[in-house]
Amino acid sequence: MKAVVLVGGFGTRLRPLTLTTPKQMLPVIDRPMLEHVIGALGRHGVDEVVLSLGYKEDVFRKAYPDARCAGVALDYAVEPEPLDTAGAVRFAAEAAGIDETFIVVNGDVFTDLDVGQVWRRHHEVGAEGTIALTPVDDPSRYGVVPTDARGKVLGFVEKPPRDEAPTNWINAGTYVLEPSVLGRIDAGRRVSIERETFPSIVEDGGLWAVQSDAYWVDAGTPDTYLQVQLDLLDGVRGPAVDGIATDAEIDPGASVEHSVVMAGAFVAAGARVRDAVISSGARVLAGATVERSIVGPGAVIGERAEVLDMSMVGEDAEVEAGRSLHGARLPEND
Numbered sequence: 001m002k003a004v005v006l007v008g009g010f011g012t013r014l015r016p017l018t019l020t021t022p023k024q025m026l027p028v029i030d031r032p033m034l035e036h037v038i039g040a041l042g043r044h045g046v047d048e049v050v051l052s053l054g055y056k057e058d059v060f061r062k063a064y065p066d067a068r069c070a071g072v073a074l075d076y077a078v079e080p081e082p083l084d085t086a087g088a089v090r091f092a093a094e095a096a097g098i099d100e101t102f103i104v105v106n107g108d109v110f111t112d113l114d115v116g117q118v119w120r121r122h123h124e125v126g127a128e129g130t131i132a133l134t135p136v137d138d139p140s141r142y143g144v145v146p147t148d149a150r151g152k153v154l155g156f157v158e159k160p161p162r163d164e165a166p167t168n169w170i171n172a173g174t175y176v177l178e179p180s181v182l183g184r185i186d187a188g189r190r191v192s193i194e195r196e197t198f199p200s201i202v203e204d205g206g207l208w209a210v211q212s213d214a215y216w217v218d219a220g221t222p223d224t225y226l227q228v229q230l231d232l233l234d235g236v237r238g239p240a241v242d243g244i245a246t247d248a249e250i251d252p253g254a255s256v257e258h259s260v261v262m263a264g265a266f267v268a269a270g271a272r273v274r275d276a277v278i279s280s281g282a283r284v285l286a287g288a289t290v291e292r293s294i295v296g297p298g299a300v301i302g303e304r305a306e307v308l309d310m311s312m313v314g315e316d317a318e319v320e321a322g323r324s325l326h327g328a329r330l331p332e333n334d
């Protein structure tokens with residue numbers, strides 16, 4: 001099975017971290033997000049991935065110079081400009097010469113869902129496209145997908161107001177598509193698969209869905225980027241992993257609880273780190289507190305500073321001694 005993995009977005013919700021690193025190359029515990037995503041695809045039978053790239057494509061190429069990632073062969077399709085989700089699929093499929101049934105995956109989704117099952121159902125019903133669905137509490141930030149009892153899709157509404165969502169089953173960002181879908185996508189302009197392509201297939205009765213309640217999180221927001229990491233520590237997806245890198249330096253007088261501390265990071269005496277991510281090479285100085293927040297690579301949290309309530313400190317940024325950040329971004333977004 002061949003999969004196009006979409007990784008060309010700007011990752012705006014994860015700024016400032018994504019100003020220097022594209023979203024799917026942000027670390028999750030010990031590896032880039034992308035390796036977790038492609039690793040899961042590989043375990044379910046995908047043997048070739050076409051990376052659909054644009055924003056900061058060089059970071060991906062540098063990380064995988066031998067064109068393999070998590071044991072899966074990689075091909076690169078670099079858009080001259082962002083073509084949005086459907087435009088990107090068409091561009092990548094053409095670049096890779098795809099002319100058979102293929103898979104498309106949003107590159108920021110952490111899931112245990114079995115894409116092989118979606119593939120089988122797709123062929124069973126003779127669909128033009130089949131999408132995986134997952135249940136969520138608040139569907140308003142996703143593509144909402146009502147179906148009939150057999151799984152035929154009745155509509156596709158991207159990000160509706162919360163009280164107008166017809167169901168809690170949403171687009172899980174994993175699709176099986178026939179090459180005929182490519183003919184529905186105009187070349188050379190921005191086309192959204194969610195707002196244009198899927199609604200057009202629904203009209204022709206060719207879009208089907210498979211519901212799954214397997215583990216599923218879109219890691220594209222500060223909260224969920226933190227959540228996928230804490231879930232791995234908590235053993236929510238299989239055996240619990242240790243979030244402290246072997247070469248992280250944690251002073252015996254520091255308190256580090258339920259957190260990820262990456263390679264080469266340092267936590268000084270009297271510092272407190274809880275429910276947080278300290279990225280590689282970052283330093284949390286004496287008496288500082290980091291709670292429910294993300295400290296980017298190489299950042300410095302000054303003595304007695306507080307970084308709290310889903311704050312994000314960008315790569316190499318410095319929080320001055322004694323300063324308090326609550327739900328803040330540093331540097332601030334423009």
Ligand code: GDD
Pocket residue numbers: 006007008009010011023052053054079081082083084085088106107108109141142143144158170171172173194218220
């Ligand atoms: N190549 C390329 N070009 N990739 C893109 C572009 C583009 O122009 N725009 C976005 N992407 C990539 C992003 O990098 C990401 O991996 C994926 O497409 C989806 O974009 P997001 O920005 O993460 O979308 P979302 O999370 O708001 O919503 C999407 O995902 C939800 C599930 O996770 C939609 O598909 C929703 O319908 C869905 O429910």
Ligand code: MG
Pocket residue numbers: 106108218219220
């Ligand atoms: Mg997303």
